[in-house]
Amino acid sequence: MNMLSPQRQRLVVIGNGMAGMRTVGELLARTPHRYDITVFGAEPHPNYDRIALSSVLAGEKTLDEIVINSRAWYDENNIRLITSDPVVSIDRVARTVTSQSGLVAPYDKLLLATGSKPLVPPLPGLTLPGVCTFRDIADVNQMITASETQHRAVVIGGGLLGLEAAWGLKRRGMSVAVVHLMPTLMERQLDVAAGTLLQRDLDERGIAFFTNGQTEEITGTERATGVKLSDGREVPADIVVVAIGIRPNVDLGKACGLEVNRGIVVGDDMATADASIYAVGECIEHRGQVFGLVLPIWEQAKVCAARLAGDEDASYVTPPLSTKLKITGIDVFSAGALSAAAEEDEELIYQDRKRGTYRKLLLRDNRIVGTVLYGEVKDGPWYFQQMRDGTDIEAIRDRLILGEAAASLTGTVDPTAKVKALADSAEICGCNGVCKGTITAAITDLKLTTLDGVRAHTKASASCGSCTPLVEGLLLLTTGVDAKAAGPKPMCKCTSHGHAFVRRAIVAEGMKTIPEVMHRLGWLRPDGCHSCRPALNYYLLCAWPGEYVDDAQSRFVNERNHANIQKDGTYSVIPRMWGGQTNPRELRAIADVADKFGIPEMKVTGGQRIDLLGVKREDLPAVWADLNAAGMVSGHAYGKALRTVKTCVGSTWCRFGTQDSTSMGVALEKMTWGSWHPHKVKLAVSGCPRNCAEATIKDFGVIAVDSGWELHIAGNGGIHLRGTDLLCKVETPDEVLEYCGAFLQLYREEAYYLDRTAPYVERVGLDYVKAQVVEDAANRRALYERFLFAQTFAQHDPWAAQNENTTFKTLVPAE
């Protein structure tokens, strides 16, 4: 029995949303035992990231991924969570709240965090089936379900929320029209020039716009069939989403007699007129202002938690705000004032029509008071910081509009000077709301020395990566470790992230396409380059077998044309010969192809098969068609893929042979052919330790012995010859297959693109591989099963699919 419990106060929270639970989180961090906490939520879910609903609608995240506090978290912190049961009344005299189901909870302190309600104009037709708003999980589920069977959507409202809804529905395959009251989009965050660019870009992506559109009626009798505008225009629709704004949810506050204007009025201490009732989030009004973004709400949560914890000095001031639009591939940043309002205001404008970028800075007394960026927003946070700091920009005025890099060309720069100057409360990572103090504390307390370490423990720089230089600066400042020098090498010049980070992010965040990865991880060049695109294509292919659609344009020529380009632009073609075995029928077909297409040279490769050299690009599909007809498939001699399984004749013929190495090799090749890897992969099976198949310089080599099979890994020939390491010994051919599949899958899932098995095993250590593949049988089987599952999608002969492919043909000009 806890001796302190009689003194615990009771805190009741109404609203299980972002503001309420952030406050509870801050409170627990300060004083974990002061209160017995009860939380009422109207929704059936634990607290989730409402912001990410846009990503869920666009199919970029799943509902599971946006949960902020799981039910287990409430249990661990002894919080009583009551969901699907809204509070319907507050008795301020008795100090109790009553829920819809009749539950009565007494409180010492009460926190109102009821958020807001979608603003809905009094339109005829609003209650028809097919009309919804965009606020919570139920709304998103309704839209997703509708998009599966319906075709046309109309979104009323061309602000942040409306455009994100429109984009999500578009991504789900609907044809979408947006009706907007004003002449330009997002007029509260963007000036006319940027709003016009935005409309043009969204228009190009297939969203239709009806601006200056006053909705008069939602038409339909049984269900919504469209909307009618006051100027007579009609827009047909199967679903109508109303997203014109929000209004604070003040019902409870009003009913119990608290002071309410637009929102529930609170002071700088976050308390309402009743000193035992606090309020935070979108339901409040503070000094005449109401809220619709999380940044100020995080600040309110901090102050409110401090007050609840007994800190009498905590006081809330609204921070300056900035806005970003979350539409993949469209970059918008806006902060502060939009246009010159006073005589002394000046505007600096820079526009590049061809690149579709636009920037505007609003200056007053040599200080930035407003920023609008379109198309290229990486300098947004920097301008925003200058704005918040009130930096005098006189000295850099001539370069200011070109951004941070140009403006800070002042000779030698101390890399830590910039972060040193920041206050502990300065926000470093905008995506995850992490400030300088949190990061330096984590670095010191947890003795972090790497960027990945900081990312793992604080989430700073873990999302878009644009704050990476600042985090590296903090590491250098706090520990003297230069993370840039010590940290993982970036994949290429298009990104600051290393391979390991990107691979993990793809899986952890469920990213499914190359553009999505590039956008979410802040790629510097929109289509990447010839190094990162093939790597990303492989990582996605490996992460989402059967689901990811291979991007031919991100494949190196050989893997796109399924043949090996030679120095004169012709190709070599190598059909597969299982385990190096062949027969007269195959040899005849190869000979016929060579004759028919005038192939100048043939050679037996070191991989025990036949190479046809000097094939013209245009002939490739026809050559393949003939070889396919004879039952042969691609040998992938050109790919980052399973190449060959070299075998010796083994016990079937050889007087030393202990096992049937050829059959073993054929079985291995049948299992592994067609698999894509970070680099080429070669296998071999020898029938005895004399090792004629040279299995000890292969990625996976098998050597038969009397009592079974020795398995060797991570060897290669080449410039840096490397003999294999012995993995283990097994008894049966089935085990050989299982261990082989498991090891290859481990390599597929963990190696960096263009690392062969040798550098991979040297990086993670042989002991680690043994632990994963040999010692942990369950893990081995799981790896093996994942390998076999991926193979069900990979074992299709690429040649068969290419016969219809016309891109090999040379075009002929029309006459």
Added chain:
Amino acid sequence: MDGSILSGAWVEVARLSDIPRLGSRVVGTAKGDVAIFRTSDDQVFALDDHCPHKGGPLSQGIVHGHNVTCPLHNWVIDLNSGEAQAPDIGCIKRTPVRLEGDRILLALRA
């Protein structure tokens, strides 16, 4: 009008949809193969299909931004100017090309 400026004519060689985004096709002309590229913003460019380094077929390279990487030794060629990106030095002939709706027209010299 455009045709008269060049001593040749605008000739239709393909539809935009014949070329995948970030891809390329080869056009056979009297003066040799020309590669036409389609970038992610749906612009088209035409260069001789012959890398200034050692003649690699640029049409088979990876297209990124307004560049193509040659498949043989990774030179990066600017599709606008036909010039190799530093540190490599070289330039390849461009052919005027334009889009008329979905039709790709190439100015073929007589």
